[in-house]
Structure formats: structure tokens, C-alpha cells
Amino acid sequence: MLLIKNTKILDVDENMDILINDEGRYEKILKDIEVKDYEGCQVIDAKGMLATPTFVNTHMHFDKAYTSLVARDSKEETLEESIKIMHDRKRNYSVEDVKNRAVRAIKECVAYGTTKIRTNVDIDNMAGLIGLEGVVLAKEECKDICDLQIVAFPQEGIFNNEGTEKLMWEAMEKGADVVGGMPAAEWLDGYAKKHVELVFEIAKKYDALIDMHMDQSKDMFDRSLEYTAVRSIEEGMQGRVTGGHCTSIAYQNHSHAKKVMEILRIADFNVCTNTQTLAIMGVDSEPRTRGVTRIREMVEMGINVATAQDTICDGFHLYGTGDPLDYGLICAYTAQYNTPKTARIVFDMLTKNSARIFAPEEKYGIEVGNVADLNIIDAPNVQEALRLRASRPYIIKKGKIIGSFERKQVLF
Template sequence: MLLIKNANVDGKGVLSDILINDKGFYQEISTHIDETSILGCQVIDVKGMMAAPTFVNTHMHFDKCYTALKGRESSVETLEDSIKIMHNIKRNYTVEDVKERAIRGIKECVMFGTTKIRTNVDIDNMANLVGLEGVLAAKEATKDICDLQVVAFPQEGIFCNEGTEKLMYEAMEMGADIAGGMPAAEYLDEHARQHVDLVFSLAEKYGTLIDMHIDQSKDMFDRSLEYTAFLTMKNGLGGRVTGGHCTSITYQNQSHAIKVMEMLKKADVNICTNTQVLAIMGIDQEPRTRGVTRIREMVDMGINVCTAQDTICDGFHLYGTGDPLDYGLVGCYTAQYNTPGTAQIMWDMITKNSMRAFNPDEKYGIEVGNCADLNIIDANNVQEAFRTRASRPYVIKKGKIIASFQRTATLL
């Protein structure tokens, strides 16, 4: 048993005691729980710190992480350049190398309080299934600290990358959890549509959720997002399909964009914008590409919007820590969320909205009966947590303390 005393649950300003049973579930949450009556109970007094469910990160690329530790090539500034650089890296993947880097990436995310992560793994005729084998090995090695979902991700396209269609089926057979897609990689619009069709049929065959990078471009004529919303409605898959990035919609004219967003709302498609892609989408003319979707409008329309890390130190992105308070803070700036109420919206995007995309069937949050995955955060409320990227002295998974992150700065 673990008893957490004086926790400010979800930063709402009310102190509670939280009792977690030996199976790792919340047993009791109330203003006072007397530890003397509970045999062998570990007690932590968190003295008013926030308690919040652990973060959920639904968009990673662990097969690629840390490949730029020695720096990126100085000429790499556009998304297109980054993709070319990654081709060379992928051709040289080994299972051991991918496994080692993925474990490091998972641990880095967990240390900051994330215990549920969805990672994409490239499936194409350069990486073949080597990246997948490495990431699946990393998933097994870290299963006690992290629930990892693996997306079979055809980064290079399916129909313009010979052999990928077959590899996608093999990836699902090998144990990929989610059918992924990248329709914008196809040469022809008709192939982009067939690409989306194939992903939906893979998901149906293997009974999985869908998570595609959709319209990740600056092309105002990309139309895969609306087609995905249409198929989601047609197949009754509300809540089970996630679109990643979805940047092209920011370039589309307002009346078309509103039509697509209304379809997304009706279809109940989750949207995951990855705010640090600000750095990725390239150096171009003013007004500069921001690489994020229409966060504010989508949120205001009631679409389930979440945000994630995406990449850590790879051919696309020199930075990235895996800390949701880092990419969440970037999100606050990007969406111009500058009030306590809108900071809460961004907080929801890195917690419960992400969880809804991760697993729409699983309960989440600090409530009796739920699994006790929670962080103790040294802040009074969510905007303070973002502002200071606060310490997390206890990261707790299924009732066990698994990590601690302390941010210290001392004036001497």
C-alpha cells in the first residue's frame, strides 16, 4: 500500500490523501486517511504539491532518436532535406542500435513522468523491418515502466516505395500494434487515397487503432484529412483514428478548412499536433511555416486535440527532451494560450486528450478504481508547472515509484 498525503489533485487547490492498494489501483481518495490503521503502508507527505495522472505521449519516433547526437549536417534546414538525411541513417540501422537508442528514449520520457507512449517505426525498403525489430525489443525491455504502442509507419509512402505494401502486412504480423500511414508521401493524389484505404483495411484485418501522419505538408491541396474523416464516419470508427501533424489545413482557405474541421468533429477523429515541429518544417519565406495545425479553432470546435514530442535529436530535430512540460509550453506559445484557462487546455492536451487517442477504452485520471499512474509535481497549478517545467519528485506507475526528476537552481 502507498499513501500519499496532502496532494493537490490536478492543481485544483483542494488537498487530499490518496491511498493506492497493492495491486496498483486507487483505493481511497479523501481529505484525511489515517495511516496508523493500515498495516505496512508506505507514506509520502507531498505537502501540497500537485498530483496529476502521468503524461501520455502519442507521437514518437524512437527508431530515429539520438541519431543526431553528433550534430546534424549544417545544410539540413528543410523538411525535405531532413528526410534525405534520414534515408542514409535508416539504411545503416541494426537491431541492436535501434533497440539501444529506443530504450534510452523511452527512459528519458519516463523520467519526466510519461508512462504511456505511442511510437512510429519506419517501414520501407530502406529500413525494412530492422527498426521494428529493434523497437519491439525495446518495448519488451521497458514493459515495467512504460506502456508502449508501436505504429507501423510507411514514412516513404506505400505505392511510391516498392515493397512497402508487403512489409506493412509483415510488420502487423510481427507485432506492430497500430496501422500507420503517410499519404502525403505518395506521388499521385489517387495513390494517397489508396494509401488511406490500405491503412483502414490493415486496421480492420488486425483489429487495431489507426494513427497516420496526415497532410504533413505545406500543400494547400492535400485532401487526405477529409478523406480520413469520411472513412472514419463510414466505418463507425469514432475515437479510434488519429491524424498526426495535419499541417496542410492551415494553408487551406477558411471555408474549406471549416468544412474539414466539421467533418473531423462529426467523425470524432483525434488530432495530434506536435508543437516542436516549429523547428522542423523548414526555412522559407515570410510568413514562415509553423508546422502546426489549427490548434485553437479545432479545440474551440470540440475536436479532441492532443500534442506530443514527435522527435528527439534526430535528422529532423536537433533538440527535444521527451518532457511534456517542454513541448506543452511550446504549445502554449504556439496556440497563444496565455491565460490560466487556456493553460489548462494545453494541460489536457498532454494528459487526458492524449489518453483518449492512446486508448479510448481505458480509464484515466486520479479516481477510485483507476490504475494509479500519477506524478507528484512541485507546482501549485498547471500554469506554474509549465512556467517552471517543475520538478517531479515522484513518478508513480501502477502504485510503484519508478522515477524522480528534480530541477534545481541555487543562487550562491
């Protein structure tokens, strides 16, 4: 058993004790729990630090991670050019190389307190299923520290990338958990709709969640988002479909965008805005905007909005650490959230909002009976956690301490 003494739980006025049983679930959450009542119990004195559920990152690309450690040669620094940069790298994938890079990325994310991660893996006629095979091996190696979902992701489109339709079905047979898509990559609007239809067909066959890169462009006429949201209602998949990025809606007139957001709300459609990558990648030309979706409006309308790391040092993004408090802080800046109340909105994007995307039917959070996945964060509140990207002395999964992250400053 594990007893955490004197910790600050979000939305609880006074410090509490948390008792975790041998099955890795929360047994008791009370003001004072006597350790003498539990022989052999391991004890942590949290000293008033925050206890929060572990972070959930629902949008990563582990097959691409660390492919730009030497350089990211780029002249335009745009999304379109970033896609081309990755082409040659994908053609040179090997299963072992992908696996090793993915394992490194998973472990680094976990070391910051993220124990549930969803990663996209490119499925196309350049990489074939090599990326998938490597990430499947990484998933197995890291299964004790991380719950990993793999998305079959047709980065290059499906119908204008010969052979990808067949590969998408094969990917689901060979280890993918979630059906991905990128309809904006298709050459024609008709193909984009056909792309969406195929994604739903595959998802129905495998009873899988859907997570597509949606309208990731500066083109106001990319409108697969509303089509996909309506299809999720028609297919009875409310709450089970997620759109990543969703940037074109920011370029549409307010009247149309408001209609689309109302459809998203009715469809219980999830939106994962990956602000760190979008803010630097260059979604549009000069004058450059922040490049993200309508975060504040969506939140105010009751749409489930999350944010994620997206990429770590690849052809799209030279930087990235996998630390949710790092990319969460960038989200606060790009969404212009600048009060303690709105800092909490950002923190929820990193935790419970992302958990709702990852496993909509599962219970999540620090409550009696739930699985005890939690972080102890060395901060008095969420805005200080974000500001300092604070240390996490204890990272706990299923009641076991699996890691620690410490941020130090030393003066001599």
C-alpha cells in the same frame, strides 16, 4: 499500499489524501486518511504539490532517436530535406543499435513522468523491418515502466516505395500495434486515397487503431485529412483514428478548413499537433509561419487535440528532451495560449486528451478504481508547472514509485 498525503488534485478545491491499494489502483481519495488504519503502508507527504495522471506521449519516433548526436547537417532546414537526411541513417540501422537508442529514449521519457508512449517505426525498403525489430526488443525491456504502442509507419509512402505494402502486413505480424500511414508521401492523389484504403484494410484485419501522419505539408491541396475522417465514419471507427501534424489545413481558405474541421468533429477524429518539431523544422519557406495546424479553432470546435514530443535529436530535430512540460510549453507559445485557463488546455493535451488517443476504451485519471499512474509535480498549478518545467519528486506507475525528476538551481 501507498498513501499520498496533502496533495492538490486538479479541479478539487482543497488538498486531499490518496490511498493506493496493493493491486496498484486508487482505493480512497478523501480529505483525511489515517495512516494508522493501514499497517505497513508507505507514506508520501506531498506538501500541497500537484498530483496529476502520468503523461501520455502519442507521437514519437524511437527508431530515429539520437541519430543526430554528432551533427544534423542541413542547408535548407526544411521537412523535405529532413526526410532525405534520414535516408542514409536508416540504411545503416542495426537491430541492436535501434534497440539501445530506443531504450535510452524510453527511459528518459519515463524519468519525466511519461508512462504511456506511442512510437512510429519506419517501414520501407531502406530500413525494412530492422527498426521494428529493435523497438520491439526495447518494448520488452522497458515493459515494467512504460506501456508502449508501436506504429507501423510508411514514411516514404506505400505505392511509390516498392515492397512497402508487403512489409506493412508483415510488421503487424511481427509486433506493431497500430497502423500508420503518410498519404501525402504518395506521388499521385489516386495513390494517396489507395494508401488510406490499405491502412483501413489492415486495421480491420488486426482490430487495430489507426494513427497516420496526415497532410504534413504546406500544400493546401493535400486533402487526405477529410477523406480519412469520412472513411473512419463509414468504417465505424469514430474515435479510433488519429491524424498527426495536419498542417496543410492551416494553408487552406477558412471556408474549406471550417468544413473539414466539422467533419473531424463528427468523426470524433483525433489530432496530434507536434508543435515543437514543426516550429523549428521549417514546414514552409519565407516568411516562415509557426508551422502548426489550426489548434485553437479545433479545440473550440470540440475536436480532441493532443500534442507530443515527436522526435529527439534526429534528422528532423536537433533538440528534444522527452519532457512533456518542455514540449507543452512550446505548444502554448505556438498556439498562443497565454492565460491560466488556456494553460490548462495545454496540460490536458499532455494528459487526458492523449490518453483518449492511446487507449480510447480505457479509464484514465485520478479516480477510485482506476490504475494508479500519477506524478507528483512541485508546482501549485498547471501554468507554473509549464513555466518552470517543474520537478517531479515522485513518478508512480501501478502504485509503485518508479522514478523522480528534480530541477535544481544552486547559487554560491
